Amino acid sequence: MTSDSALISFVGTFLDNPFYYIFGSDFTGISTNEYELDNEKVSQLFSKFCYFMSVGLKGVPSVNTFTMDDDGNFSKFYFEPEDRKVGETDTISQSSLYYIIHQSVTFDVLKIGDTLIDHLTPVKKDGSSANSALKSAFSKFNEKKITITVRDDATSNSTTTSSTNKFFFDGKNAYVKYFNDYKVSESELNSANDYMLRVGEDVKHYEAYGYDDRFGSWEPSNSTKFGKLNQDSYVYNDLIPIVNTVSSELFTFDKTTNLYKLDKDYLSGVFGYTLTPVFKEVRSNNILNASSLSLKLDNSGNLSSAIIKYSYYDSSFNSYSGTVYVNYSNQGSTVIPFSALDNLGGNK
Numbered sequence: 001m002t003s004d005s006a007l008i009s010f011v012g013t014f015l016d017n018p019f020y021y022i023f024g025s026d027f028t029g030i031s032t033n034e035y036e037l038d039n040e041k042v043s044q045l046f047s048k049f050c051y052f053m054s055v056g057l058k059g060v061p062s063v064n065t066f067t068m069d070d071d072g073n074f075s076k077f078y079f080e081p082e083d084r085k086v087g088e089t090d091t092i093s094q095s096s097l098y099y100i101i102h103q104s105v106t107f108d109v110l111k112i113g114d115t116l117i118d119h120l121t122p123v124k125k126d127g128s129s130a131n132s133a134l135k136s137a138f139s140k141f142n143e144k145k146i147t148i149t150v151r152d153d154a155t156s157n158s159t160t161t162s163s164t165n166k167f168f169f170d171g172k173n174a175y176v177k178y179f180n181d182y183k184v185s186e187s188e189l190n191s192a193n194d195y196m197l198r199v200g201e202d203v204k205h206y207e208a209y210g211y212d213d214r215f216g217s218w219e220p221s222n223s224t225k226f227g228k229l230n231q232d233s234y235v236y237n238d239l240i241p242i243v244n245t246v247s248s249e250l251f252t253f254d255k256t257t258n259l260y261k262l263d264k265d266y267l268s269g270v271f272g273y274t275l276t277p278v279f280k281e282v283r284s285n286n287i288l289n290a291s292s293l294s295l296k297l298d299n300s301g302n303l304s305s306a307i308i309k310y311s312y313y314d315s316s317f318n319s320y321s322g323t324v325y326v327n328y329s330n331q332g333s334t335v336i337p338f339s340a341l342d343n344l345g346g347n348k
Helices: 039-050 128-139 264-274
Strands: 027-031 034-037 063-068 074-080 084-089 096-101 105-108 145-156 159-170 174-180 195-199 206-212 217-220 251-254 259-262 290-297 303-313 319-329
Touching (some): 128 290
Antiparallel strands (some): 027 034, 145 319, 259 290
16 A cells, blocks of 8 residues: 555566466365366466466366365465476486376465565666666666567477467557468458457456457457366466566676576566466466567667577477567557457447
């Protein structure tokens, strides 16, 4: 709260209340004082709780238990994610090694209403003055109006593919364009793969619109691209990257490549909700298994791109590797493509 007792939203402080979308009806009693949360909600809650713990903790837990004490307060959360199969190649014998990882996570809820928070202090390291240009780029980054292009060049079992999503943020609404090298071109708007997010009139949260070829217009949509669970919940600041909250101290400048390379200790915490839009198109396993991240500035000292490399095995021992390129453009001047705003059906 502010000094005049006015409420500040979680969005405005870049904090998040993981229970905002969860209600009593989402739980099922499994024993005395123990409850299970439904799959759709527990997936979101689990990702919010565990995101910064490990990039391996993701997906829908196969087991979840919420325990309450005699006073009706939560006392424990327990999750078991699905077993993970990972592999690596022995560099000496050139043989493949595989592991099955079983994980469980327990959160004990203590001192409800009495906990004091020790404020964090910024990371400092020797030679950090070399990052002054990056610090300046972060501070002037304009995420309110921006165009972000995310291209994923992926190789799986010797097959290479490339897919691209382009996100237009005009300060109020968002337009998501999907295209790839084989089917849809970047210049083709209003395709079946695109969708629009507009602010509702009654409730100032996003509502999704998909393009309907039958009517030649954008119609309210419950598409899986931006599911009903997400609609009426998010506002604009929830979905844009928050680059200006990242500390330049976490990067090391490489004079050979002119890139700022993120220190690996901070990899899982930085790239997720700070450098890319919060959309499922870029929340793929590829990015979640990132092994490195580098940033590039243009000649004017503005952040121009992020380069994310990844390499991993899935549960069926298929290998995946590649690079995700995130390009930032039209900072402060992005508009939704005009033709995408034409013929908007439903609520306007």
